Amino acid sequence: MRFFSSTLSLLAAVASATILQNGQVRDMVFLDTTIASVASDRSWRTYGPSASEISYKGRWDSKHISWWSAPGLKFSFIGDKVAIGFGNYTSPGVLVAYRLDGQDWMFTNVTANSTHQFISSTTTSFNLTTQAQLPQTLELRVTNWAYGIQIAGVHVSSSSKLIKLPNYSKTIEIIGDSLSAGQYATYEGISSYAWGLGAGFGNVEFFITAYPGICLVDTNCWGNPRGQTYQWYHASDTSGRAVEIYNDNPEVWDFRKRPAADIVVINLGTNDNNTHNNVTNEKFLQSYLEFVQGVHQVYPYAQIILVSLWNGFSPVGNSYAQGGAFIEEIEEVYNYYKHTGFVHYFNTTGIMQHNDIGPQYHPTDVGHVKVASHLMQYIKLNFGWELGATGPEVQHDTLYWNDQQNY
Template identity: 25%
Template sequence: MRAALRIAAAVTGTVLAGAGIAVALAATGDGSPSDANIAFVGRWDRSNASAYVPNWAGAYFRTGFTGTTVKLKQRNTIDLYYSIDNGAVQYIQNVSGTVNLTPSKLAAGNHTLMVSYRVVAGSYTGDAVFQGLVLDSGAKTLPANVSPKLVEFVGDSITVGTTSSKNALTAYGWLTGEQIGVRHTQIGYGGGCLVATADGCVSVASQFLKTGYPATSANWDFTRYTADAVVINLGTNDKSHGVSSADFQNGYVNFLKTVRGKYPSAAIFALETFSKRYVTETQAAVTTQNNAGDRNIYYVNTEGWLPSDGLSDSVHPNDKGHQAITARLAPIVAAKLTPVTTSPSPPVPSPTTPVPSPTTPVPSPTTPVPSPTTPGPTTAAPGTCTVAYRITNSWQGGFGADVTITNLGAPVTAWTLGWSYASGQSVTQAWNATVTQSGTVVTAQNVSYNGTIATGGTANFGFNGAYTSSNPVPGAFTLNGTRCSTA
């Protein structure tokens, strides 16, 4: 009998587990949870090969697929977000079983999919258990196009995105990761503290070592991935639970040591809490570790990051607040990530290089210098505007970019920026602007909150894109039909 089972395993591609139980091996492309073409980002419990469970906020998966439809196999009722072909994120509620994500069929061809389950204050709304994808007959999954870099954002309900429109997906952690073109995940929950307290405030620092939020969660296997950067935003809740200054500072020092032990090469950022609680203690913890020889830990001053209308209540940022935080934080994080490029690049700055100010543009080691003689499709002479186009990150077949417009002319209340690509690049996702593309021609228009640019003022937006063989900077830009100088 055992010999027969061994033969069956060899013929059918199965492995034997336990006392003679056959467990099917996944075939790459079949859409099962263990399909190698599906990239699971964040802390997923994979102990059951047929049902993967995401833990913590902001966990998601990406994959490509062929055909005209895609369906999601769920165990029980769940609320979730999804995006197909980098389109607008869709939200569906109370779905279960085989969930059709394409009620209108797609054009035949290759497509992409992102799925993230809705999180409220660290607890999933419904049964977040992924059991696979159902595709058209003969269709298959394709490898996900994801960056090899990953950033973890550790915090409380602010990091989770509580009160923002799409929770984790509209929080600064998710937005920052998308802006700089890296994988990202949020390790946090509502009401969490840095230091565990007698009245029941759970320590995020302790749970950081776990697969999920519950105290009974298994220890996380840190060999699953290595974070390239960790952003910590803790201390907002500790004050109301009576944590002393000394205990908070000691707790922060110990947590920095814990993170460093798990990620020896990661850049670690300790944010000043937006409520300005434990500012001195957070700075002192960072200084302690710097003085101990760890120069890759940085205190981040967040003064002035939140606009006056950037909160939904007295504590939690709204969508505008998270976008404002992202605009300041993304360049700081990107500056400390070793670029992933397909061509030689200059050395990465030393860990002792000061963190750039929030307004400092991040230079791209792969950005070619545009030729001043490159012609562009313009109708007016330059001089009333300048455009700084910076590639903030690059990976195989993709890139992230940041664009800053400076208005040198009369004030404007709405703007449209245009440019053309020369090497087949395309924009796949944008923030702080509505970006469309027709062939090689790209048009970016302001969104509701950033249309006004005073004389001497600026507007900023970012996007992710794709390219094939090369990725040169566009040679010319027009703002509302007038040619701009390049910066």
């Protein structure tokens, strides 16, 4: 799924994008949050992108450029307005999701060298008079896995301030490909099962280190020059913009920038399994064994969950049957490490049915919700994590109901 920025003037009141739903255009109107630069406006106070009050979520490089799936930022503030300036490495028209406190997500298109005001005194649920509701929180996320933003600064009213939010005590990281990145889901990254898993707990930090087409094995797959056994150790993903910015010299990721993962979910191998990429079973197995060891070295106290590959459905007789890929190899990796106690196996068989897979071989929004829900229960039952989401919206536009008694 791609989002296209509106052709309307930036002076227009709204911006639009195109979402195809079952082949039909879904009517969407997103607010145009663009404002003029506030660099010389004394009514604003500016925090630089390195300000300690800003909590970055996911992977961002030293230039404050976002990478991988659903990266974002979050902070609390006191005041009546918040704006963010975007640098020249921001993708043109990238769709971002943002919300005030625990309210529903809102969306807008941003672009390079622009300033966008996300909060004002007229924002839904904004309240300056109820002291118990202050400070308030702004969270922003990049929806698309292929695009990114660069933060140039955060602006609040001159008499206001930002407040750093403490991290949650638990952290989960999901390492994957397009299935985890949310390709072809309605809002891509924030409609993925990986998002649903992390955000669904409500009380954990989570990072989605996933990119479509990437293999586990370090080889060129579908235009991705490197596999996760190499790229996971770097800040940037394997996108064309990463190649443009860093060529063959990406920044090494400093894992100390984020809390160490308590749980790591690995869902890789679907692209390796495609004959187009010429990955042998033996190479896949060896690379997986080495990758698990590498993840363990980075996160020595993490529990690692290996996800079996669902690999779509095919007609069998009068019904459908779920396929599989590298079934024996992933089980062998699990059996190799299971005596250590930190490697676990999550079998996806039976979670989705054939109508949970869309025409482009990826889960529908409902399919993503199913996988996320089962993974949440798996983690709750095996590791004692409690479900802490008590109201804030997790996945947008999934509220459906029927109020007709007869039809």
